[in-house]
Amino acid sequence: KAALLLKGAEYIQQLKDDRSVLTDEIAQLRATVDTLTADITQSQTLLASNNRITAEAVHQTGRSEVERMYSQHVSSCTMHNWKYWVFSKLMHPLLLSYDKTVSTSSYGDLVRTSGSWLDQHAAQTQLRPMVMQSLKELCISTEILSEPHKMPQEALNAISEYNQKIKESRNAGSQDSSLDSEHFG
Numbered sequence: 001k002a003a004l005l006l007k008g009a010e011y012i013q014q015l016k017d018d019r020s021v022l023t024d025e026i027a028q029l030r031a032t033v034d035t036l037t038a039d040i041t042q043s044q045t046l047l048a049s050n051n052r053i054t055a056e057a058v059h060q061t062g063r064s065e066v067e068r069m070y071s072q073h074v075s076s077c078t079m080h081n082w083k084y085w086v087f088s089k090l091m092h093p094l095l096l097s098y099d100k101t102v103s104t105s106s107y108g109d110l111v112r113t114s115g116s117w118l119d120q121h122a123a124q125t126q127l128r129p130m131v132m133q134s135l136k137e138l139c140i141s142t143e144i145l146s147e148p149h150k151m152p153q154e155a156l157n158a159i160s161e162y163n164q165k166i167k168e169s170r171n172a173g174s175q176d177s178s179l180d181s182e183h184f185g
Helices: 002-046 064-079 085-102 107-121 124-141 148-172 176-185
Strands: none
Touching: 002 124, 064 085, 064 148, 085 107, 085 124, 085 148
């Protein structure tokens, strides 16, 4: 029994040592990721922002309505082409910034705040880090890197889950606005 306990203690010590090595390696990799992210962000700020998006008057019925309408639109388009779901994951932060920034209290406010939003949020220097972050989140939340052939089904499953939750919330008599960001954000 003593020999068995000794072997068990040695094995436990080996596992602790292995865990310590893995913890150190994870810390180093995280530091590397942070450094690379900072380098990429710095490089992106140096890139030219020659292309500008022109402002268009867009009628918005309300801040919570924008998110709801966006989610319904993504759901509908994804049923026709699963790639639209991936696109929506990339564009969602832009929609949120638009929803926070643009005012629709009057036509003048809409024009003024839309132009301001374009300058502040839709320039290439702002879009690059936003899209990079969205891509990182997409890679983490899906199996696109390890099993890309499953992506079409993942997109359709996400939409099906969203539609099911909408039906359930309508049956319950209230719409949960957190459903939108859960599947599209």
